[in-house]
Amino acid sequence: MGVAVVTGANRGLGAEWVSQLLEEGWQVYAGYRNELGRLATFTNEKLTTHVLDVQSNESVELFAHNAPQKIDLLINNAGVADGRWRNLAEIDDKWALEVIDINALGPVRVVKSLYGKMQHDSLTNIAMISSLMASIDDCHMGRSYAYRASKTALNMFTVSMKKEAVEDNIAFVILHPGWVKTDMGGDRAPVEIPDSVSGMRRVLASRTLDNTGEFVQYDGQILPW
Numbered sequence: 001m002g003v004a005v006v007t008g009a010n011r012g013l014g015a016e017w018v019s020q021l022l023e024e025g026w027q028v029y030a031g032y033r034n035e036l037g038r039l040a041t042f043t044n045e046k047l048t049t050h051v052l053d054v055q056s057n058e059s060v061e062l063f064a065h066n067a068p069q070k071i072d073l074l075i076n077n078a079g080v081a082d083g084r085w086r087n088l089a090e091i092d093d094k095w096a097l098e099v100i101d102i103n104a105l106g107p108v109r110v111v112k113s114l115y116g117k118m119q120h121d122s123l124t125n126i127a128m129i130s131s132l133m134a135s136i137d138d139c140h141m142g143r144s145y146a147y148r149a150s151k152t153a154l155n156m157f158t159v160s161m162k163k164e165a166v167e168d169n170i171a172f173v174i175l176h177p178g179w180v181k182t183d184m185g186g187d188r189a190p191v192e193i194p195d196s197v198s199g200m201r202r203v204l205a206s207r208t209l210d211n212t213g214e215f216v217q218y219d220g221q222i223l224p225w
């Protein structure tokens, strides 16, 4: 196993990625915004942690500078929900821009800063943790305006980047974790955190330069754009 980087790793799906990757033998470099949270409970010597706020170029660059020299897997997981506004009139444009900054541009900043360390002879996989809510075809219920727009933008950034990355032996996958029981997903969510992450790991195992950029659910189902 090689070196994996996980963002938003202190709780929820990110912390579970760290747990399962360590279990599998990966060396893990994990980013947390403020508190170590669940990261403080891991005793594995293959884990290194570093502060990371994906909204700040300075923070992302420092995180990348201190990262291991060769990276084989990047899980771009950090993300925020929006204000769950009930109608158009409630949309707060400052908040909306912040959600787009974190969810769409944040992962791109991380890819840009780590790119040189992911460019090598063996394949590097980059997982962009998106959402079914990014899907324009599937947008039947509306609302969640900024969250949906941020994840749709993330998908387009990814598809736009995939061509140049193929030349550098880097494959992307855009993942929907399912509706998962985390702080963001809430108690009513039907999918348990370990099941979501083990499903996404199975999807990752089938990645090649030929299927780069696909939009895939945690159980392997290909999603509509």
Ligand SMILES: NC(=O)c1ccc[n+]([C@@H]2O[C@H](COP(=O)([O-])OP(=O)(O)OC[C@H]3O[C@@H](n4cnc5c(N)ncnc54)[C@H](OP(=O)(O)O)[C@@H]3O)[C@@H](O)[C@H]2O)c1
Binding pocket: 007, 008, 009, 010, 011, 012, 013, 014, 032, 033, 034, 035, 052, 053, 054, 055, 077, 078, 079, 080, 102, 106, 129, 130, 131, 132, 176, 177, 178, 179, 180, 181, 182, 183, 184, 185, 186, 189
């Ligand atoms: N749960 C679901 O049902 C579901 C469904 C579809 C997609 N997703 C996506 O899955 C990913 C993980 O979500 P989750 O359910 O695990 O949510 P969560 O429990 O709310 O965790 C979100 C993580 O992102 C981090 N984060 C937020 N803003 C950040 C920033 N600016 N810089 C660095 N880290 C930041 C948080 O750090 P702090 O602790 O510092 O806030 C936290 O570690 C997200 O991208 C989310 O959109 C989740």
